Amino acid sequence: MRITPVSEAEVVNEDLVVLAPSESIDVEHDLSMSYDFRSAGEGHYSIAARSRCMAFEDNSGELIPVDTTVQAHSVHVSGRLAVARPTVEKRAWFTGCSAQQQKALYDASSAAQILAATAVDYLQTHNESTTRYTTWFGEYTPARHDYVLSTFFKLATKNNFYDSFWYDCTGSTACSKARAWVWPSDWGHIYLCPQSRIFGGNVTSGTLIHEASHFNANGASQDYSLYVTDTMNLAKTSPDKAIRNANAYDFFAENSPPLD
Structure with a gap:
């Protein structure tokens, strides 16, 4: 100029x-x-x-x-880096989902966004071994703690469960073994099965946390455990695997029953 x-x-x-x-x-x-x-x-x-x-x-x-x-x-x-709390705007995408299923997914996705942000708050204020942390992720080390915090930070800020994710309710052969699933490289696309807890009236938002943690951009967590007990056992025996275990993120975020 x-x-x-x-x-x-x-x-x-x-x-x-x-x-x-x-x-x-x-x-x-x-x-x-x-x-x-x-x-x-x-x-x-x-x-x-x-x-x-x-x-x-x-x-x-x-x-x-x-x-x-x-x-x-x-x-x-330095300090606690703020995580914006979501204001729900119904713009998620759906394939084969009934009106009732869409309502359930809106509720679950909004709750999942809040759970992820709450997990970040907890981890930022607890830079030490706690019952809640060791129950799901095993022996505390600063490096493992930072890995878990980084993953939840991505879930809370990079992901938009209620806004930009795509939910597919058409089911598939994978539904014979799972309640929900994703392709790790197919960002934001979550497939829900008829038996999913999201459609059963129980705690549901953890399912979305679980599935979103599988995406490559979030660290590509694995299904190293299937149930609460083996998730706890994995934390005790292999904390390096536990911090990459999808169910650990699910159970840590839901925190039910609550652990300090």
Whole structure:
């Protein structure tokens, strides 16, 4: 963009600042208005403005380049990173779902979004071994804790159970062995079977947490256990597997009966 300073100065323009020779100004930028650190998380960041090459036109009309210099500023982001709570907007997609099934899925998907955010809150405020954590994920280490927190953070922020997910109620041969299932590479597409708890009136939102944790973008959890007891046993015997076990995320999020 080329501007003519003399012409611009004659027009009232609050976006134009005229600097005298050797004069400078300081401008304060609120980084939170431009950058979202929730996905990146805590840590040290080096922030620098993009270097721009400008030019001015001398009396002969020739453009003379002026290179700008940039000095980076280092900051440390810490604390509890906020997770936005959902406001339900009924825009999910459905295939083969009755009106009653769609209503059940809306209720379950909204609850799943809240469960994921609540799990993030809990993990951010409990950076130590707790009964709730060790019951489902086994022996506590900071690295395992961070892995679980990262997965729930994706479930709470990257996923939109009630907004952008696609629910398929047509059933398939896979329904002979499962209540719900997904293709890990098929982001946001969850297949529900007739025997799913979502259509049975029991606690249902954990099923969506379970299935969403299977998506590759969320860490590609596995079905290392089928029931409550073997999920607990896996946590005791193989915590490295437990933190990648879909049922562990389901049961941890539902927290029923409640554990501290």
